[in-house]
Amino acid sequence: MKLTPRTALDLSNSAWPLDGGGRAGMERREFLRAGAGVVAGVVSGMAGWAPWARAAEPVRSETLVGQLYGSLSDAQRAAVCFGFDDERRTRVENNWQIVPQTVGGFFDGDQQALIGEIFRGLHSPEYAEKVLAQVVQDSGKAGFGSSSVALFGVPGSGKFEFVLTGRHCTRRCDGDSVAGVAFGGPIFYGHAAKGFKEGAEHEGNAYWYQAKRANGVFQMLDGKQREQALMERGREEDGLGTVKLTGKKRGLAGIRVGDLSKDQQGEVQAVLRDLLAPFRSGDADEAMRMIVGSGTEHLHMAFSKSEDIGNDGVWDVWQIEGPDMVWYFRGSPHVHVWANIRAAS
Numbered sequence: 001m002k003l004t005p006r007t008a009l010d011l012s013n014s015a016w017p018l019d020g021g022g023r024a025g026m027e028r029r030e031f032l033r034a035g036a037g038v039v040a041g042v043v044s045g046m047a048g049w050a051p052w053a054r055a056a057e058p059v060r061s062e063t064l065v066g067q068l069y070g071s072l073s074d075a076q077r078a079a080v081c082f083g084f085d086d087e088r089r090t091r092v093e094n095n096w097q098i099v100p101q102t103v104g105g106f107f108d109g110d111q112q113a114l115i116g117e118i119f120r121g122l123h124s125p126e127y128a129e130k131v132l133a134q135v136v137q138d139s140g141k142a143g144f145g146s147s148s149v150a151l152f153g154v155p156g157s158g159k160f161e162f163v164l165t166g167r168h169c170t171r172r173c174d175g176d177s178v179a180g181v182a183f184g185g186p187i188f189y190g191h192a193a194k195g196f197k198e199g200a201e202h203e204g205n206a207y208w209y210q211a212k213r214a215n216g217v218f219q220m221l222d223g224k225q226r227e228q229a230l231m232e233r234g235r236e237e238d239g240l241g242t243v244k245l246t247g248k249k250r251g252l253a254g255i256r257v258g259d260l261s262k263d264q265q266g267e268v269q270a271v272l273r274d275l276l277a278p279f280r281s282g283d284a285d286e287a288m289r290m291i292v293g294s295g296t297e298h299l300h301m302a303f304s305k306s307e308d309i310g311n312d313g314v315w316d317v318w319q320i321e322g323p324d325m326v327w328y329f330r331g332s333p334h335v336h337v338w339a340n341i342r343a344a345s
Helices: 025-046 062-069 072-079 109-121 126-138 208-219 223-229 241-245 260-276 281-294
Strands: 148-154 159-168 168-175 187-193 300-304 318-324 326-328 335-341
Touching: 062 109, 062 148, 062 159, 062 168, 072 148, 109 126, 109 159, 126 187, 148 281, 187 281, 208 281, 208 300, 208 318, 208 326, 208 335, 223 300, 241 326, 241 335, 260 318, 281 326, 281 335
Parallel strands: none
Antiparallel strands: 148 159, 159 168, 168 187, 187 335, 300 318, 318 326, 326 335
């Protein structure tokens, strides 16, 4: 595969996935402005980073993981390759290094290019550059190169997984080796766009559009429903404990989606599609199938009333939880998002 250097990020052809009602809406324009702001802040720093150049044609990330694995020296394999059952494979955190070796300091230029393309390939074409720009911005001077990578099992064996971690990032590529689990396991994404403490508008945040979509559901609720939907405070962030699945169909925080009207339920499903929109279609479709298969009526949606930046009634902290799903959006003091989805238990 020949890698072609590219020294600019392009938002001009970005498309916004329509929701169930066919609306592109204000959120698309606002997200594009946010993405443009992120890119403007990092593009100059990426201009000389040929290893992050985009391939001339998209190649499936699993194929590239196989190429990366085959390119590793014995010393590299000893440092970043582990058995499939190693506990680090399933770990998730908001800011961590799965191994001490970094992408920019441990891999050669061609390997760095492969890792950059694997990461892009895990995201939809509409969002890949925006997500990469967010990771670069959040990672400090070293940018994407400060991330760490580990490989578990052997590509092509039916049991392997590539995991990339860093600040505000845990992503996985497993080639469907992990049965019954979306994304190959729990994932994390986040953004501190204008510093550690963001304002009520979350200016420039790449993911705030998701909270605005969720708040649109809250606006559709009547007074009694809003009381049910509000929780006192969001959950504590504790690695895997943050997204622990309970198997419960009732008694979860917030309002039960099955108790909503049909139009309200439709809007919740549209929000779910928007949450999945940044990810490649195969992963997003698999995740949605699992959510639907577990029963969207069993989902609960909750908003934290005590963590409202600006006291403006636009809820910064919220979640969607069901027996086999947690999607926790913690937008205070900046955005952290934890997600875990499995097939019906």
